[in-house]
Amino acid sequence: MREVADEIGATPAQVALAWIRSRSAAAHPILGASSAEQLADNLGVLDTTLSGEQAQRLEAGADFTPGFPGDFLAQVHPGVFGAAVSGLDRGARR
Template structure:
């Protein structure tokens, strides 16, 4: 799907982009601890790292939540962390 979107020059908007983080995945929590981030930030960072056509739009109800979401853009996953997260899906 992502390849087709990239070839067509269209964005892919994932549904519920932080859902994996809220499902309580221990691997996501472990990566979050390694990065000093929240699981939701790791889920967003992983999506942003997967493809330039992915445009996650997480819901935001509070300023603190918005700041948390924006903070995900600054996270850099290591290749090993990315591989661990890729294996979840």
């Protein structure tokens, strides 16, 4: 996280949130903050962009399989979006 954060001039929290957002267009992180400063930092994710390579590095470094809802969403995407599912942008997002 820190390495990618340093590369893009973001905080580790912003990188973590950007990585979560890049994993699925259907699942979104829920922000929690104990101070106004922390909330402002977390909202900085809206200006944080990960490259595909950076997202892949974070994925490779995480020994984590998310399970639900990711596996469920992968199964229902074709049923929900039909033929349009192939046109969904699943890459790194802003």
